[in-house]
Amino acid sequence: MSAEDLVSGGALGAGAGAGAGAAGASGVAGMAGMAGASRVPRVPRVPRVPRVLSIAGSDPSGGAGIQADLKSIAANGGYGMAAITALTVQNTQGVRGVHVPPAEFLREQLDALSDDVTIDAVKIGMLATTEVVGVVRSWLEELQPPLIVLDPVMVATSGDRLLDAEAELALRELVRLCDLVTPNIPELAIIAAEPAAETWPELVAQAARVSASYGVRVLAKGGHLSGAEAPDALVDARLGNVPVVTEFDGIRIDTSNTHGTGCSLSSALATLIAGTGDWAAAVGESKRWLSESIRAGAALQVGSGHGPINHFAGLWQRGGVVTAPTPAEVREHWWAEVAGIRAQIDGGDFVRALGDGSLDRADFVWYLAQDALYLRDYARALAEAARLAPTAAEQAFWASSAEGCIVTELQLHESWSADGELFGAAPSATTTAYLNHLLATAARGDYAVLVAALLPCFWVYHDVGSRLHPLAHTEHPYSDWLTTYADKEFADATEQAITIVAALAADATPQVREAMLSAFVASTEHERDFFAAAFGVALT
Numbered sequence: 001m002s003a004e005d006l007v008s009g010g011a012l013g014a015g016a017g018a019g020a021g022a023a024g025a026s027g028v029a030g031m032a033g034m035a036g037a038s039r040v041p042r043v044p045r046v047p048r049v050p051r052v053l054s055i056a057g058s059d060p061s062g063g064a065g066i067q068a069d070l071k072s073i074a075a076n077g078g079y080g081m082a083a084i085t086a087l088t089v090q091n092t093q094g095v096r097g098v099h100v101p102p103a104e105f106l107r108e109q110l111d112a113l114s115d116d117v118t119i120d121a122v123k124i125g126m127l128a129t130t131e132v133v134g135v136v137r138s139w140l141e142e143l144q145p146p147l148i149v150l151d152p153v154m155v156a157t158s159g160d161r162l163l164d165a166e167a168e169l170a171l172r173e174l175v176r177l178c179d180l181v182t183p184n185i186p187e188l189a190i191i192a193a194e195p196a197a198e199t200w201p202e203l204v205a206q207a208a209r210v211s212a213s214y215g216v217r218v219l220a221k222g223g224h225l226s227g228a229e230a231p232d233a234l235v236d237a238r239l240g241n242v243p244v245v246t247e248f249d250g251i252r253i254d255t256s257n258t259h260g261t262g263c264s265l266s267s268a269l270a271t272l273i274a275g276t277g278d279w280a281a282a283v284g285e286s287k288r289w290l291s292e293s294i295r296a297g298a299a300l301q302v303g304s305g306h307g308p309i310n311h312f313a314g315l316w317q318r319g320g321v322v323t324a325p326t327p328a329e330v331r332e333h334w335w336a337e338v339a340g341i342r343a344q345i346d347g348g349d350f351v352r353a354l355g356d357g358s359l360d361r362a363d364f365v366w367y368l369a370q371d372a373l374y375l376r377d378y379a380r381a382l383a384e385a386a387r388l389a390p391t392a393a394e395q396a397f398w399a400s401s402a403e404g405c406i407v408t409e410l411q412l413h414e415s416w417s418a419d420g421e422l423f424g425a426a427p428s429a430t431t432t433a434y435l436n437h438l439l440a441t442a443a444r445g446d447y448a449v450l451v452a453a454l455l456p457c458f459w460v461y462h463d464v465g466s467r468l469h470p471l472a473h474t475e476h477p478y479s480d481w482l483t484t485y486a487d488k489e490f491a492d493a494t495e496q497a498i499t500i501v502a503a504l505a506a507d508a509t510p511q512v513r514e515a516m517l518s519a520f521v522a523s524t525e526h527e528r529d530f531f532a533a534a535f536g537v538a539l540t
């Protein structure tokens with residue numbers, strides 16, 4: 001939170017109880033005494049979403065190629081774009097055909113993007129032919145994007161070729177333009193122009209030679225080694241420096257759902273590096289994400305060959321498909337949810353008699369006495385909300401509201417002490433029930449649920465007050481009461497309370513949001529009963 005938030009969150013206790021002007025009915029201005037000026041902290045800034053372009057082939061089965069890339073980019077927090085180099089006829093069993101559209105058409109796709117969009121990272125996959133490699137190369141040389149990750153796709157998981165044999169030379173030259181290359185074991189051997197590594201140390205050593213001679217970081221992938229491990233290593237020996245090798249342990253998952261793991265990993269890496277600039281952290285994070293996605297692949301039940309991974313498994317599991325209402329929607333929904341109770345409050349004898357001035361004075365004094373009892377413990381619940389509040393602005397708001405209630409309670413005592421016995425009544429069953437609800441909610445310790453329970457005391461009173469206010473006139477016996485809750489300061493405090501609660505509800509899990517609504521509805525029912533209990537007391 002900025003200093004500005006803290007400063008403007010001030011106005012602590014401003015005018016607390018100040019609304020309690022003349023003696024008498026105005027004493028109930030307790031709620032109006034709640035401080036009004038704190039404002040809710042601004043929404044934290046979301047980090048920039050990296051704009052990542054995949055230049056790759058299409059896999060209609062959705063597990064590899066641009067389809068996998070777009071899913072991986074999205075799953076790792078990026079905005080994905082795709083320029084298609086080739087169309088494959090492919091399923092989980094293998095590649096049945098490849099169609100390469102004219103290379104100029106790819107160039108048009110790339111130009112259309114770079115003419116319009118700032119590209120934070122490029123991930124390159126299947127390039128199919130020498131001509132395609134050439135087009136991509138010249139476009140990259142012109143654009144010089146800030147990050148290029150090359151997955152030098154040559155052979156599919158199924159064993160089918162995805163790059164013409166004569167295009168391998170051109171691809172090797174492309175490696176020099178890149179920031180990171182992510183070959184599997186056979187691909188690394190081709191780039192190194194050496195036999196394939198057979199052990200992990202051989203693989204890392206070969207990656208270091210490629211890194212030094214091509215001036216590129218290499219992610220050496222152990223996926224094709226046999227054994228229980230599936231380690232990777234980020235190898236950087238650029239400019240002939242001593243290789244820096246960062247190893248990432250991995251446990252081999254017993255699954256046939258490995259279609260597109262290379263495509264997915266390189267896209268995730270491009271996204272995470274573009275987002276954070278931290279290479280080692282990005283590899284660690286993307287490998288963790290990949291393992292989680294590989295593990296969940298089999299449950300998708302896609303195809304009978306090498307099935308896909310589930311790119312969104314973690315997101316789905318952690319609530320990624322759960323929608324949430326906006327704060328404005330929460331506000332509207334909750335208010336509508338208590339419409340019936342509000343109608344009972346407005347149509348109740350007490351509020352009607354208060355409005356037209358026919359309310360028995362003894363009933364009114366008894367009501368105020370109960371309100372004084374109520375305010376003392378309501379202040380404790382507000383203070384508990386202040387203790388639990390996650391931000392200084394919210395802490396200040398609840399704390400000053402608590403103070404306002406205490407000041408008002410004292411003023412009620414001063415103003416009505418003359419009414420002695422009537423005012424000194426013990427808490428009624430209704431008052432006790434409402435307070436028990438609030439204090440029990442406070443004791444359970446969930447801030448969001450507590451403030452939802454505290455809200456009707458603001459909202460219902462502001463609502464009733466603003467409707468009764470026009471009925472006030474000099475002859476009206478309860479004129480002060482009628483004006484108190486239409487007060488601007490109380491309106492501001494109510495608005496702030498609603499804003500805080502609605503924002504929390506919008507952000508909450510569905511379970512917590514439901515618990516918040518229940519607490520809010522329960523308090524609204526208690527507000528209704530609180531008014532009702534005061535009517536006709538004088539007769540009993």
Ligand SMILES: Nc1ncnc2c1ncn2[C@@H]1O[C@H](COP(=O)(O)OP(=O)(O)OP(=O)(O)O)[C@@H](O)[C@H]1O
Pocket residue numbers: 064155156157183184185221222223224230231232250251252253254255258259260261262263264265287290291294
């Ligand atoms: N069974 C597995 N269990 C755990 N990790 C795996 C498994 N198979 C592959 N990986 C991981 O997936 C990533 C890609 O590995 P791999 O070497 O298989 O790439 P690739 O051959 O380019 O992939 P593909 O051609 O299938 O898209 C590596 O991080 C590797 O460790």
Ligand SMILES: Cc1ncc(CO)c(N)n1
Pocket residue numbers: 056057058059064065066088090125126153155156157162259260261262263
């Ligand atoms: C289109 C395409 N790109 C890459 C791979 C590598 O897995 C594949 N199978 N298909």
